[in-house]
Amino acid sequence: MSHATIPSGFVKSALQNGAGRYVCQLQRLTLVFCKSSGGSRGLRDFVEKHLLEFTQKNPGVVVYLQPRRHRPPKLVAEYLNGRREEIPVATHNDETICQWVNHLRTHSGNETVRLRKTWHTDTPSIQGPWTPFTNKDTRLNVTQLPSEELSRFQPTEPSATEKLLRLAEQLRAKDAVKGGGETGTPV
Amino acid sequence: MSLVLRNVLSFCARRTALSGRLIAQRQAIPVRCYKKWVLPAYRSLYKRRLEQGPEPERHRSEWLNWNYNAEVYAFGQRVGEDLSEATLRTALTDRSYVEAENEKRKGLETEEEDEELSLDISHNEELSALGEKLCNNFVKGYLRSTYPNLPEEGVGAICDFLTGDEMLAYIGSHLGLKDIVLASEFPVPDSTLSKAFTAVIGAIDTDQGTERAQLFVHDFVLTQLIGKTLDSMWTISNPMGLLAGIVAKQGMAEPESRLLWETGSETVVAAYMVGIYCNKQLIGKAAGETVSIAEHMAAQNALQQFFNFGNDAAIHFDRHSLTVNAERNASIEDFVSQDKTQTLA
Secondary structure, eight states: OOTTTSOEEOOOOSTTTTTSOOOOOEEEEEEEEOSSOGGGHHHHHHHHHTHHHHHHHOTTSEEEEEEOTTOOOEEEEEETTSOEEEEEOTTOOHHHHHHHHHHHHHOOSSOOOEESOSOOOSOOOSSOSOOTTTTOOGGGGGOOSSOHHHHSOOOSSOOHHHHHHHHHHHHHHHHHHHHTTOOOOOO | OOHHHHHHHHHHHHHHHHHGGGGTTSOOOOOOOOOTTHHHHHHHHHHHHHHHOSOOOOOGGGSSSOOHHHHHHHHHHHTTOOOOHHHHHHHTBOHHHHHHHHHHHHTOOOSSSSOOOSOOOOOSHHHHHHHHHHHHHHHHHHHHHHOTTSOHHHHHHHHHHHHSHHHHHHHHHHTTHHHHOBOSSSSOOHHHHHHHHHHHHHHHHHHHOHHHHHHHHHHHTGGGGTTOOHHHHOOOSOHHHHHHHHHHHTTOOOOEEEEEEEESTTSTTOEEEEEEEETTEEEEEEEESSHHHHHHHHHHHHHHHHTTOSTTOOOOOOTTOOOOOOSOOOOHHHHHTSOHHHHHO
């Protein structure tokens, strides 16, 4: 797929989160698993070993356990902005599931898109919107046109004569340092 | 293969498929044909789906995985406040819910006639009034101390923007209030959500004290100012007239607007830059697509500089020094007509 068709966006925060205090954006987490089938083994292990610790550390997240017979296990996360995400975790072990849960917990809930820039600012320009007059000298306003000064040719590079003169000046300066006041032949 | 033979074979194959397991052991010739019913069937389903319209929004509690007690507890923990369950439940109960429940219970018959069936729960009107007052006072006081040069009208406009139903409902729903507010209407209207949010502020005030409630308002309401400009919240109808009044009050000459630059006039990309001068000093400038727009914008720019509310006047949200100024800022009338110090005294 080309970049034109993949949804893209900018870094954004939910409700200016963190400017005042941080609020975990994960609202509920539902663990769907089967009590008997092998694919759900990892999720069952997660429930036994890690779930209590997770709920103690994150009292703001409501965790639901939903046993469903002979269905593939999944994690369903619901965020404060109303979006929900599902992660299928069949045949994953409990450590991988821990990582997925951590991913869901730290997520803002916004859609995962290709980021066009890795930074964001609310004030992209300090000078304000550009106009044709930005950084123009107001003196130009009262100049009578055509003006002789503005019409003069303005070279971008020094001319050959200027280069030679500059070289001569450098040599003279060197000689003055070497000679230390002795009278030498003028260059 | 002749056409006749092919027809016979396909007929046999269909018979094989129909007669099921009994003749399954016989080797069946697979049917390779274009299923003509598939596309019309899907088309019909699609059309029916469109005719039905979108699914109606349903309350989250209609799903199996829902525990109201857990949700309410999690809300308190999420916003980082230690609230008692009773206060929090009161804050989340709208008056409409209590009335609707009582109405429902009136129709029910009881065996014992003395038994009262009406619901004995309190609603959030009182807490909401308390929280709204606190929220308004704190936002105004904070703005006054942050922008001492901003007229009281501007303070009021920003406060209205921040504490309006729309904004509070937005904040509340992003904290998870939408699912746990008890109201008779669904989807919950903005006014109910905003009332529940102010009731939560009131609940924090009752349970944990005013300072904590102010911190809550600071963290969730005031931070919505980030990235907002003054003119998006406060519309000054005649900025040039106001500027003239302010300048006259300060004993300066009448403001003059001068065309600084112009380009592309009589084209679709015309641009004019107007500067406003006062005592030969440039006090504001802006560009616009017509001269009158540019002059209007330049006057607004000059006013923002007078009020010290430009793009760079951002609030540095410092939680450790919440300064509140209860004294009103000077109003526009004070700026224009009389001496500011006299009116304040």
